[in-house]
Amino acid sequence: xxxxxYGLICLCFNANWLLADIVQYDPAVIEDAHLRTPGLIKKYxxxxxxxxxxxxxxxxxxxxxxxxxxxxxxxxxxxxxxxxSAWVMTGSGRxxxxxxxxxGYDVWLMNCRGxxxxxxxxxxxIYQRQFxxxxxxxxxxYDLPATIDYVLALSKGHAQLHYVGHSQGTTAAFVLGxxxxxxxxxxxxxxxxxxxxxxxxxxMPLLRALAPYMPSIVRLLQGxxxxxxxxxxxxxxxxxxxxxxxxxPNTCANLIMQLVGIDLEQVNITLTPIILxxxxxxxxxKSVSHYSxxxxxxxxxxxxxxxxxxxxxxxxxxxxxxxxLANVNCKVALFYGQxxxxxxxxxxxxxxxxxxxxxxxxxxxxxxFNHIDFLTAIDVKELLYNSMFQxxxxxxxxxx
Ligand SMILES: *[C@@H]1O[C@H](CO)[C@@H](O)[C@H](O)[C@H]1NC(C)=O
Numbered sequence: 057x058x059x060x061x062y063g064l065i066c067l068c069f070n071a072n073w074l075l076a077d078i079v080q081y082d083p084a085v086i087e088d089a090h091l092r093t094p095g096l097i098k099k100y101x102x103x104x105x106x107x108x109x110x111x112x113x114x115x116x117x118x119x120x121x122x123x124x125x126x127x128x129x130x131x132x133x134x135x136x137x138x139x140x141s142a143w144v145m146t147g148s149g150r151x152x153x154x155x156x157x158x159x160g161y162d163v164w165l166m167n168c169r170g171x172x173x174x175x176x177x178x179x180x181x182i183y184q185r186q187f188x189x190x191x192x193x194x195x196x197x198y199d200l201p202a203t204i205d206y207v208l209a210l211s212k213g214h215a216q217l218h219y220v221g222h223s224q225g226t227t228a229a230f231v232l233g234x235x236x237x238x239x240x241x242x243x244x245x246x247x248x249x250x251x252x253x254x255x256x257x258x259x260m261p262l263l264r265a266l267a268p269y270m271p272s273i274v275r276l277l278q279g280x281x282x283x284x285x286x287x288x289x290x291x292x293x294x295x296x297x298x299x300x301x302x303x304x305p306n307t308c309a310n311l312i313m314q315l316v317g318i319d320l321e322q323v324n325i326t327l328t329p330i331i332l333x334x335x336x337x338x339x340x341x342k343s344v345s346h347y348s349x350x351x352x353x354x355x356x357x358x359x360x361x362x363x364x365x366x367x368x369x370x371x372x373x374x375x376x377x378x379x380x381l382a383n384v385n386c387k388v389a390l391f392y393g394q395x396x397x398x399x400x401x402x403x404x405x406x407x408x409x410x411x412x413x414x415x416x417x418x419x420x421x422x423x424x425f426n427h428i429d430f431l432t433a434i435d436v437k438e439l440l441y442n443s444m445f446q447x448x449x450x451x452x453x454x455x456x
Contacts, residue, residue, distance in 0.1 A: 100147060104121070111169070114177050116177065118167045120164070123162065128162065129208070137335060137337055190343070192227045204239060218448060224343070229246055244386075250393065251407055253379070253410075274341055316398065316427035319424040357379070390416065394423050397426065
């Protein structure tokens with residue numbers, strides 16, 4: 057708890073300090089904050105398509121595409137509370153989605169169940185508890201296989217796709233490999249940005265402080281009928297957007313950095329309203345709960361129902377089993393920052409030892425690289441993407 061208080065004090069102090077300068081926004085930036093992924097991609101002049109993918113358990117996902125039919129497909133999978141816009145919101149010449157398209161790839165942007173684009177289910181409505189009964193586990197065993205099969209079916213001449221995941225987008229891929237190893241043959245290279253399997257050394261004070269209370273918090277929220285986080289995502293985002301863009305953009309940029317790692321050099325304050333216009337995009341209470349179980353256990357286990365009886369019913373054991381990372385045998389490239397409060401270097405090193413086929417392991421040289429620099433750093437192309445392109449090309453040429 058002590059660390060939480062320090063965090064809060066520190067935050068208020070910084071907030072006051074930053075209030076001094078208030079930015080006047082250019083209307084073009086404000087427009088991007090209100091556009092959704094389709095609008096953004098069209099605005100920047102790319103060939104946009106929208107596709108629907110049905111999962112085995114009844115979800116209907118929206119898949120966005122920067123289309124180059126016939127080219128090598130690459131699937132980009134966003135992090136927790138994020139969406140397809142993560143890869144395009146910083147604009148052409150900067151967003152990874154555009155840069156990959158410029159390099160000749162057929163780019164597919166996933167939207168995991170529960171986010172603003174993927175809120176349809178065959179049987180359940182978003183106001184029903186059953187809709188939100190998922191974490192990265194279900195994203196890994198249902199959303200990813202359905203999407204990969206869909207993309208490959210539309211990619212004649214390509215038996216494999218490139219996979220790029222950020223944060224939860226890596227966790228879900230590890231779950232896929234552990235649970236459905238046959239899918240690893242369909243992935244040419246898995247590039248894991250800020251990879252998360254272990255949370256043993258997680259540094260973010262807020263999450264560390266809250267983790268022990270999470271089971272009670274989750275029960276309380278569920279008792280109140282709240283299964284989505286944040287509840288009423290669209291309303292919440294509208295409020296945070298107004299507060300952050302119209303009143304306190306610097307304070308908000310600072311607040312975000314308190315959560316992900318401080319990196320003043322690489323933060324583009326102009327992007328604050330855009331980020332807040334796109335994020336959070338919605339996810340389940342159970343997703344957050346599953347992650348906090350990892351913080352507490354230090355391991356990479358399936359969901360713990362916190363009842364030996366329910367675990368037994370689900371898994372045949374009284375505690376949840378660990379995911380078998382040894383099954384994740386496709387080529388994997390790891391990229392991680394040294395200033396990422398959510399992904400500790402030590403946790404990635406442990407993960408690396410358990411993955412059987414790591415072909416590239418890069419602790420990013422820029423020391424202040426944090427959790428969202430993977431998407432929004434001013435120099436992200438030079439600091440990260442160029443290296444990713446090289447690894448991809450080597451794999452494409454059969455050199456790696
Ligand atoms: C910051 O983001 C805005 C909006 O996308 C862009 O116009 C500007 O060039 C960016 N600044 C830098 C230094 O990259």
